[in-house]
Amino acid sequence: MEQSSTLDIDTLKITQDKYTLGPQALHLQRVHPVGLYGWRKRCLYFLLLLLLVTMIVNLALTIWIIKVMNLSVGGMGNLQLTREGIRLEGFSEFLQPIYVKEIQSRRDSTLVLRSEKNVTVNARNSHGQLTGQLTVGPEAVEAQCQRLEVRSRDGGRLLFTADQDEVSIRTETFTVTGLEGVVFRHSVETPLIRATGSEELKLESPTRTLTMEAPRGVEVSAAGGSLTVSGRKDLQLQSTEGEVLLDAGTVRLGSLPLGVYAASPSRSSRTRAVYEVCVCPGGKLYLSPAQSSSTCQAMSSICLWS
Template sequence: MTQEQYILAAQPNPLHQRGASVCGAQVYPAVGIYGWRKRCLYFFILLLLVTMIVNLALTIWILKVMNFTPDGMGNLRVTKEGVRLEGVSEFLLPLYVKEIQSRRDSPLILQSDRNVTVNARNDQGQLTGQLTVGSEMVEAQCQRFEVRSADGERVLFSADEEEISIGTEKLRVTGNEGVVFSHSVETSHVRAEPFQDLKLESPTRTLTLEAPRASCRKDLLLQSSEGEIFLDANTIRLGNIPLGSAVDPLEGAPAGTTYTKQTVYELCACANGKLYLSPAEKGSTCQTTSNFCLWS
């Protein structure tokens, strides 16, 4: 090899750097990714495809498990009337709604492991009413508490700081110990149940009844086991007391004596406590008219 040929062979080939002209066209060398770069690119494309498939599968699984439908999700349904929950629902955070209603064929149940509290607040956020249902008591905190009838027209029970009102036609107390009042009681009518006795008792103190007029339909029994019955009044009137007649001492039958002009009578009492009138004379006539106790 001559020296000129050696120098030409040692110089870089311009076809590999700038391209060569073949038949008048410019030719450039091929450009691409080869080797380990190509394998990494295919691996990342495959990994991205697998991730997309897994993501799509998980999305479909979540939609299936959560029961997503065009009307809502799971037990939650969105209707024209509002939001409807079916089954048991749990709320971990505060719930703000305008109205809560149950289905027409089932009751509304609010359940908690501890107390259930319902609060009412005004525009400033101040507490105006509270109802707490606990394991030991039910507490209501409000300015006025009312219980109304089924139609909502009559107030059956109301309570506020000033008074307690009971608007029912009959107040029934079924306790064995009755009713205990620490202070005075004002009422227009006290009546016992049919075929039951009415008993007013003060075991350790005095029982005082004050009224301008008192009446009863049948027997009125005044009994004192250890003391006396004291009637204190300017005038004590006993109306409709029967009049006893004289008795023939020999035959023990009424002698037929009448007292048409009699104006003064003697008050007599039988052994059973019945009272009757006997004509007043110089001496007592209760003995002569005592046969009235046997007839009555």
């Protein structure tokens, strides 16, 4: 009787375990496996490998660019970023236009601008219109502006100005060292023309007329030497309202034509040592032998051919 009871209990446990494990077994049969297999797995690994190679190449190129360009926190190579602006050391080459407010060199060096053709500096207004231009070329230096000014070293004194109407030189002395002097094609206005102590002053017009005019008078003086006024043709001294004054210790009129006064044939052959100056009606001067009375003849041959 005891043996049969024990068997029944074991049978019940087995039966209970069977029914208990049954649903779990059914659940395990319904779960599908998760993962990449086959060509999908190979493509994923290839993409990861390609991404890794790209990152390594980019990192290597970045390091190479930093090394070649000499990039740092303060700037790039010769280009340094400061609080005052940009500082360049050594030679710099610009392939495109550069727009800056000020270009300044170091205190112990000069500023040099070099170009194979020319160097052009432009100034524009707020509307973009060109107001000034300076061009330094192989043949000439050109400045295009409304007014050109040259000042002294301290910037206070104006030395040279040029505009559309006039050119003004405001220095104390204007010196020309050329062998041919200065050539003026039109009129010149100046208060004083003076030569140095060791040089001669010469005003010459080889093919035209030399005219000197002044509202209050023209003064020509030579303090340390002689004064010579010569001309190929006529030399005129004219005063419309005043007089022509020859004031000197000795006044000489050289190379005047000599007229002959003949009262009689016998007296015409005599040599006279004293002469008088005669004036023709046309203003020509000539010498005539002096007598007790005037020997000037209005119908003299000299006056007729004047």
